[in-house]
Amino acid sequence: MREIQFREAVNEAMSEEMRNDDRVFLMGEEVAEYNGAYKASKGMLDEFGPKRVIDTPISELGFTGIGVGAAMNGLRPIIEFMTWNFAVLAADQIINSAAKMLQMSGGQFNVPIVFRGPNGPAGQLAATHSSSFEAMYAHIPGLKVATPFTPYDAKGLLKAAIRDNDPVLIMESEKMYGDKGEVPEGEYIIPLGVAEVMKKGKDVTIVGYGKILKVALEAAEVLKNEGIEVEIINLRTIRPLDIDTIIQSVKKTNRLVILDEDVPFAGVSAEISHRVQRLAFDYLDAPVHRITLADTPFAFAIPLIEEALPNVKRTVKAVKEVMYIAK
């Protein structure tokens, strides 16, 4: 199968949907003339013209509001944020307008809008450019949050998001845009709310999402050499959360380690832990373990970054702990 970059997968998803449906348009900082801050919209201005690929001023709240209004009036906007860290400025439009409009209008207004951009730590970007927002937005009823890991995920989930009638937030990463992966020619959709069992195993379940799954895969290789078979679940969507797939796996392995590239408090890992103890209590042979970012603003110094990030070593250790293998 052909291999393409993550940014190309995103580009294909947007372009295909824009060809299919002329209500779809892309708006954001540098998306048009500059081909996107991370070149995800390369060539799209040429193909679709300035009415459908729109450069905005540096005014997140403004263009997000325009997007929500456009969605309420029958268009299907894709709003690109240069990073989710900047979207904090637009949180009012996302949380108070997009998420709540359907309910507050008594079902009169759907808001079919996609917000996408890079999220989470991505090297030495320092505290204000490194936050993870998936848990925060998943916390808001009315929002859907997807977290692709592979280029295949990126295209399938984005296409599903664009076709969804509700606001969907897609969390990408600056570090993922250059990742290559197999993406089939032609059209396919990955439904929101369905997790993927990336790797089958019988001993321990590792649940994760987004780029931290690379750590899970590496750790699984290390553990395989020691005879431990890890099952890895790629959540793909944070909300709706595919808890069934997790529970099924935990019932098989009896052990769960959650990899979460976000700070721990009230995070996605906390939500999963709660549901697993609630729904699979009698199947647990060890407390649920999680590996998260350090509970602090993200650092700039490399040694501190290394200390803060989940890594293979800590993952291997956590797996051994839930298996009661001497540390």
Added chain:
Amino acid sequence: MAEVVRMPKLSDTMEEGVVAEWHKKVGDNVESGDLLAEIETDKATMEFESFQDGVLLHIGVEKGDSAPVDSILAILGEKGEDISDLLEGEGKTDSKKKEKKEDSEDKEEKEKSESQSEDESAESEKDKAKNDSEKDGSEDDDSEDEESDEKAEKSKKDTDEESDKESEDKSSESTKRSSSDGRIIASPLAKRLASEKGIDISEVQGSGDGGRIIKKDVENFKPSAKTASAASASVPGKESYTEETVSQMRKTIAKRLAESKFTAPHFYLTMEIDMENAMSSRKAINEAIEPSKISINDMVIKAVAAALKKNPKVNSSWLGDKIRHNEHVHIGVAVAVDEGLLVPVIRHADQKSMVKINEEVVDFAGKARSKKLQPKDWEGNTFTVSNLGMYGIEEFTAIINPPDACIMAIGTIVEKPVVRKGQIVVGHTMKVTLSCDHRVVDGAVGSQFLNTFKRYMENPVMMLAE
């Protein structure tokens, strides 16, 4: 028509109210707008006016008493009206409503207490907050020092203590391997596995953190020498026993059979049957219908069914004020299973061939053992046959299987000297005992039935003739 006046909800938080004063007494005329009572809530004492006209017929809450919101405060109606229905009916629907309410509240409560308890534990661990965040940040940390380990252990104990109290209360065994505070630490999975396998978890040695008993420990568990020797009980004079909870099936057996034996006056009629012809007929039949086969038991069922058609009074049920004479013949066949016994029913056995009866009995017996019998399979019997011949029992008396009037107990076939045409020869006989409910079947009736049965068994062709 009388109407109920209920304890009003006078504030958002009010759950119950106290009647501070009644301004009317039973028998008084009440007009809409009249001051009926003063009700004290959690916040204030408020005047309660009537919305209805009528005579005060009943006061549900006396002065000074309290009652929950929505309970009957008073009943207004026409003088002399009968309100007993209202009171009773209300009582019922009231409690039902309450139950229902409690149910949903329960659920809510659960959710609530869940989040609350989490809140609380967060609260109670406020002082450990520093440690907490440290823990969260570093539960995956490589450099977990001993101190934080200890703290984690302590907080774990704190939270575990409560959740396990109940399970601890339940287990009353004296010899327990336990942590220092007397608790057994085991993973939820280990506890479940142990209870499924009937393993006393206190006997299991834990290998997990802090001695936690984990799945592996339960799977690898072998009863210790101590338990084993106790089981073989060679120690003279040692008394011991085990107790098992009564299963649902046992409960049903106990209830139904005790009820039958204690209410139906049983009497018993035994008859010995020469099995020579039955055995040779069976042999001839089996040779002819190969590979199908019938058993003596199938012949018995067929003969019983045919005999019941001839003696319909035996095919009856005692219904208290009536006796039901069943015109159809449904024969229950007792089948032993691990947990007790089941009695699947061969329907219209009189109209079925022995081969068909055999097929059904075999099918039912298989289903009974694999717990696949459906209630419809064991309902509707009009007569029951119980056969212990395969265990070598010569004769026995069975307890009537309600709602039948009779049950027939079949013994084994024995080889013995019999007198035939004045000669003593080696023959085969089988004893059957009919247990009869004397309220329905008298001695003569039961005897006639047995005679018919005997005639059919001793000359199976007679079943065709009659």
